Amino acid sequence: MTKIKMTTPLVEMDGDEMTRVLWKIIKDELLLPFIDLNTEYYDLGLEYRNETNDQVTIDSANATMKYGVAVKCATITPNAARMTEYNLKEMWKSPNGTIRAMLDGTVFRAPIKVQGINPCVKNWEKPITLARHAYGDVYKNTEIKVPGSGKAELVFTGSDGQVIRKTIMDFDGPGIIQGIHNKDKSIESFARSCFNYALDTKQDVWFATKDTISKVYDHNFKDIFQEIFENEYKKRFDEAGIEYFYTLIDDAVARVMKAKGGFIWACKNYDGDVMSDMVSSACGSLAMMTSVLVSPTGVYEYEAAHGTVQRHYYKHLKGEETSTNSVATIFAWTGALRKRGELDGIEELCAFADKLEEATLSTIESGKMTKDLALITDIKDVTVLNSEDFIKAIRETLEKKL
Ligand code: NAP
Ligand code: MG
Numbered sequence: 531m532t533k534i535k536m537t538t539p540l541v542e543m544d545g546d547e548m549t550r551v552l553w554k555i556i557k558d559e560l561l562l563p564f565i566d567l568n569t570e571y572y573d574l575g576l577e578y579r580n581e582t583n584d585q586v587t588i589d590s591a592n593a594t595m596k597y598g599v600a601v602k603c604a605t606i607t608p609n610a611a612r613m614t615e616y617n618l619k620e621m622w623k624s625p626n627g628t629i630r631a632m633l634d635g636t637v638f639r640a641p642i643k644v645q646g647i648n649p650c651v652k653n654w655e656k657p658i659t660l661a662r663h664a665y666g667d668v669y670k671n672t673e674i675k676v677p678g679s680g681k682a683e684l685v686f687t688g689s690d691g692q693v694i695r696k697t698i699m700d701f702d703g704p705g706i707i708q709g710i711h712n713k714d715k716s717i718e719s720f721a722r723s724c725f726n727y728a729l730d731t732k733q734d735v736w737f738a739t740k741d742t743i744s745k746v747y748d749h750n751f752k753d754i755f756q757e758i759f760e761n762e763y764k765k766r767f768d769e770a771g772i773e774y775f776y777t778l779i780d781d782a783v784a785r786v787m788k789a790k791g792g793f794i795w796a797c798k799n800y801d802g803d804v805m806s807d808m809v810s811s812a813c814g815s816l817a818m819m820t821s822v823l824v825s826p827t828g829v830y831e832y833e834a835a836h837g838t839v840q841r842h843y844y845k846h847l848k849g850e851e852t853s854t855n856s857v858a859t860i861f862a863w864t865g866a867l868r869k870r871g872e873l874d875g876i877e878e879l880c881a882f883a884d885k886l887e888e889a890t891l892s893t894i895e896s897g898k899m900t901k902d903l904a905l906i907t908d909i910k911d912v913t914v915l916n917s918e919d920f921i922k923a924i925r926e927t928l929e930k931k932l
Contacts, residue, residue: 531932533566534878540870541593541831542569543625545603546576547838548917551846552856553603555918556863559925560886564932565867565879570597574625576606580618587625591632595829598873601866602629602833603859626823626833633825634716636661636723638794639806639835640820641813642861644891646909650812656792658809659733662802663720666712669799676705684709712747714754721755722826724796725763725774734773737796738782751798752776810835814906817855822865832865834858842917853901854917860890860924882932889928898923 544553561567572590579586594600606612607624630637640659641649676682682698698707728735737755739748759767759774767774777785779801786795786805797805810819819835835858842852864883871879894903897912904914915923 531564533564534876534882535566536568536870536876536879537874538597538870539568539570540866541590541597541600542571543574543590543600543602543605543831544571545574545605545838547604547606547840547843548846548852548854549604549834549836549838549859550575551843552854552859552917552921555921556856556860559921560860560928561863563925564882564928574603574605576608576612576616576618576622579605579622579625580616580620583619584622584628587622587628588632591629594629594633594831595825598829599866599869600831601862602626602831603862604834604836604838606838629831630664630823633823633829633831634719635664635823635825635829635831636720636727637664637821637823638727639810641810642818642820642857642891643813644818645895646907647814647818647894647903648908649814651787653788654791654812656790657813658786658789658791659727659731659794660802660806660809661720661724661727661735661794661796662806663717663797663799664802665716665720665799667710667799668708670711672709674707676701676707678704682707710747712750714750717751717754718758719826720796721758722762723824724755724794725759725767726826726828727824728772728774728794729763729766729770731794732770732772734775734793735796736775736777736782736785736793738777738779738801739798740779742778748798755796815855815902817858817900817902819858820861820865821858830866830869832862832869834862846917852917853914853920855900855902856917856921857890857894860921861887885931886924886928889931890924893920893924893927896927 544550570593572586574587574590605625608618608621612618613621638659638661640657643657679702681700684696684698686694724735739751741748741752810816816836821833821835823831839854842854846852864887868880868883871883897909898915899912900920901914904912
């Protein structure tokens, strides 16, 4: 068999711990034997980030903007314990945060559906893709614990000297206040990312806020989405046979529980934080979730939704066997390869990505899986495989398909 050729490099961002171990096995067993893999490699492992003062993260994000598609391994976000463990010069920021800020992107997450692992919500026949706005609101707040009686005011001083002042509350005793904000530019990017992704994946978009109560703040989100939809997307949505649908957040939650799935649920930052955990835990496992960062200009970065699986890595270092689920990392690769194939018109690459996904799912459906899935499946006669043997089992299935 001749290997599939690639024309444009795929930006490859390597990572940390157990996912770095899986990354290499996936490449060796599932990619390199079949593809003449053309990647521009960036090592985002914590050691090299520290060595380069995190410049490598910035370089990898710039390369992503240059080529349009990246695949990223999970990475450590340093905390105090990691400072000592890796002898770090600084508590480097989360690479995901840095990349997201540079690409101005929105993260889309969807469960990977496989027979034998069923969501708790029985009517969810198709995955629900959650799009979370990743800027502002309560995540960038200013808070005051009010000590006693007094007047709380909201004041805006324009750079032209204009002053807008409103009373929040005349306190007659202790209490609390909070100031939050968002920017039209960020909301516009969020809206465009959602609409582009909807066209890309041929799914409806649902968006919800609490605009009946928050008549200025939430209403602004609703208006921006509506305006961008009407002016830039309505025609293309009609042609694609998909819809944009706005409702109140409480109505959206009720409808989601009764829906069949197969749509994008766009959420404000806090709603997205909470609802993505609900959707993912109802579907079984973070290791069975795809995650892609999409910029408003159409740049894509694919990754797994979970972290570096530290506990398994420490077992691995002690020479003990691990059974770490590589599905989300495999799907990060297939997502990226398929997108590269689409952009460069390489049908074989898209077809390979499809086959690798099918092989992964049918391996699980045949009863061969990692321990996390064995615990939640309805399939009888399960064979629990270790991290490496699971990937090798997928290779066997894949070779039969090719
Ligand atoms: P984690 O990697 O998500 O793992 C937490 C637990 O979830 C694991 O101990 C394991 O449970 C289970 N799990 C997650 N992924 C699994 C998989 N693929 N297969 C089987 N089980 C899986 O979170 P963490 O261990 O708390 O965090 C480790 C590091 O990841 C942190 O340094 C954090 O900064 C980083 N992180 C990175 C990203 C990212 O790059 N996108 C996201 C989140 C966290 P059991 O131990 O019960 O088996
Ligand atoms: Mg959360």
